[in-house]
Amino acid sequence: MHYMETKLWNKAMELAELACRSVVRLPGEERYGIRLQITRAAVSVASNIAEGWTRESKSERRQFLAVAHGSLSELHTQLLLCGRLGWLPSDSLAIPLGLIDEISRMLTTLRQRSRPA
Template identity: 55%
Template structure:
């Protein structure tokens, strides 16, 4: 299966598009600060899923999925900070958090599958 047909990559792409639109709420002065961090973390998620998907060895796949999951945690933290600073509406944060949680659960299952002894390629 190609990564573009995987549910987790498609969800991550949708989330990233939503995050990039939501980042427009941040003050202009944050374009090289928190906004840049948010957009980089968001883009990192589907990018690392795609890269991991193309790796042949299960441990490498798991490593890139772990990086994607770490980027999700960064993104969650950064969005929460922006929401606490009242730069992002709470309803938008809640919507993004649902996406982050869903993607995180899928990544956890995939990582466990690839870390298991005799993991499928």
Template identity: 55%
Template sequence: MHYRELKVWQKALEVAKEVYRLAPRLPREETYGMRSQITRAAASIPANIAEGWTRESNREKAQFLAIAQGSLAETETFLTLCEEIGWFPRAETERLRSLLTEVGKMLTILRRNFRKNH
């Protein structure tokens, strides 16, 4: 199966697209600060899923899924900060929050399965 067929990769790509949709709301002076940080973290989620999926061993796959999960936590932290500062209205972030939760659960299950089959 190609990684593009994975539901978790597809959902992670949606996370990245949502972050890019919200990013223009950030102040111009944050172009190289928060905007760069949150978009890199969000794009790293599907990128690490894809890279892990192409690895030979289950151990390597699990390692890249763990990195993706770390990027997800980073994205969620930046999102929370942006909400609390008032840059992202909470009403605008509900879909992103839902996707982050869903992808997080999917990554946890996949990582468990790869560790078991190690």
């Protein structure tokens, strides 16, 4: 199966799109601060899922999925901080935070299944 056909990658792409669209609401002075970090983390999740999916060895695949999971946690933290600071309204965070939870569960399951016995 190609990574573009997976539910996991498609959810990660949906999250990246939402995150990239939401950062335009942030204060202009944050263009090179948290705004850039959010964009990079969101893109990293989908990118590392794609790269891991195409790797030959299971250990390489696990490593890229772990990086994707780490980037997902970064994004989660950054969005929560924006909510706490009032930079993003809490109602605009509901969908991205729900996707983060769903993607995290999927990554956890996939990573557990790929661990050596």
